[in-house]
Amino acid sequence: MQVPEPRGPISSGLINLLAGDPSADPAALTALHALVAEGGLTIGDALDEDFQLALFCLYELHYGGLNGVDDRWEWNPGLIGIRHLLEEPFEQWLRSEAGPVIASVRPAGEGNPDSDAVAALLFNLAARDGGPSVSRHVAKKATIGELREFLIHKSIYQLREADPHTWAIPRLTGRAKAALVEIQADEYGGGRRERMHSEMFARTMRGLGLNDSYGGYIDAVPAISLASVNLMSLFGLNRRLRGAIAGHLALYEMTSSRPNQLYGNGFRRLGFGTDVTGYFDEHVEADAVHEQIAGRDLAGGLVEAEPGLLEDVLFGAAAVSCIDVRFASHLMDAWENGRSSMRQPVPATA
Structure with missing residues (x-):
């Protein structure tokens, strides 16, 4: 880039x-x-x-x-x-941000849960109030300008979607490793470039006249957008945080299906077709399956194999939740007050 x-x-x-x-x-x-x-x-x-x-x-x-x-x-x-x-x-x-979130779903002193119980903890965490809803705003109210800003923020990760989590594959074994490989194979399109989620997101950007080159808008996005990606790299590149990257991916999948349905509806509301909405529609179906694999087999399987990683699994899940709340607040505060959510103006597009 x-x-x-x-x-x-x-x-x-x-x-x-x-x-x-x-x-x-x-x-x-x-x-x-x-x-x-x-x-x-x-x-x-x-x-x-x-x-x-x-x-x-x-x-x-x-x-x-x-x-x-x-x-x-x-x-x-x-x-x-x-x-x-x-x-x-x-x-x-x-x-420090994640601590209170973890405490809200896991009382102190509980023993190590099995894989189903780990998944239940993560689903409870995913069900917590996530602050302002960007997806509902996109579905019902967002302007084309706001949709473009939304895509630009997301492009810092989505144009290389799945890569930070892939770092964890050689650091896992057994059930957890197999689960992560299964999820990542879908993220990378099952070997078909046009089905790779990063490629599908690039098509969505082109559909709104945006530059689809990775990092093309790096100077426009604020620190909170960078932090959401740096969080993944921190977890993925440090072996000691392999539990955190597993928990991150699990919560990512558990909180993806419904918002992506709303995102797709928002783009359809403004007249965009499947070339634009295909990315979101794909995640409605895929992530409904992935959330079970990620919660039980990836995160749960990892904790069963290495019980000492439970707290890091919950840390990774809670951390992404905290970052997402701050990101949503940044967007909604700007849009509700008639401001751009970008650091600097983005050139008008066709």
């Missing part, structure tokens, strides 16, 4: 560093490390624009990379150290 515009001293220093040779003078790398380490980052900085963009760029080195950036930066020890300095306050903030 294109290299984004910096949003502060950390992302500016990182982007300048990545423009150079990773085998050259390490002075710039040392200076950036000192900037981050001495900056006193706390959990209060977790949704800062500069913070989230820098973390996003560091994670992107493990995916498709950044245009013009040397691939050798991916495993540069100095950059990994900087990434850890950014991950720590982000994870602390996520745990």
Whole structure:
């Protein structure tokens, strides 16, 4: 993807560093490390624009990379150290947000549940009040301009849908591994490119005259949109958080089917056909099946095999719930007050 515009001293220093040779003078790398380490980052900085963009760029080195950036930066020890300095306050903030949510569905002192009980806990968590409903607004009221903004926010993940969860496959065994592979095979279209969910989302974007290249709107989306993707990368790229990525995917699937039905209805309301609504319609059916596999076989199977991961499974599920509430509040606050939800204007489209 294109290299984004910096949003502060950390992302500016990182982007300048990545423009150079990773085998050259390490002075710039040392200076950036000192900037981050001495900056006193706390959990209060977790949704800062500069913070989230820098973390996003560091994670992107493990995916498709950044245009013009040397691939050798991916495993540069100095950059990994900087990434850890950014991950720590982000994870602390996520745990502080998720704690009360977990407590609401799992009383302290309960023993380790079996796979069905794990799924029940996750379904209870999914049924909690999620704050303002973007899907109902899209179904009944959203303008074409708001629909475009919605797609742009979502494109930061949906144009590479499923990739962060795939990191977990080699870290699981047995029942949980088989369940994740089954889900991911569907996400990747069963081997047919045109059925890959990322490709289907790209068609939806084109249907509204939007740029469907990955990261094409990176400079327009706010920190909360980046945080929702960084959350997945944090869980997927750290083996110690394999329980969290399983819980994340389980809740993702459990809270997907009905909202996607409403999203599809909203686009149909404004006259769009199956080339646009196909992505949402696909998820109505697929995720109704995936939620059972993800809850019982993936998350539940993982906890049965490794009981010590129960709390992380619940943490991953609660964390995505908390992020989604903040994302929905951001969108609805902007739209209900006649403002754009983007950081900067997006050019008008056909």
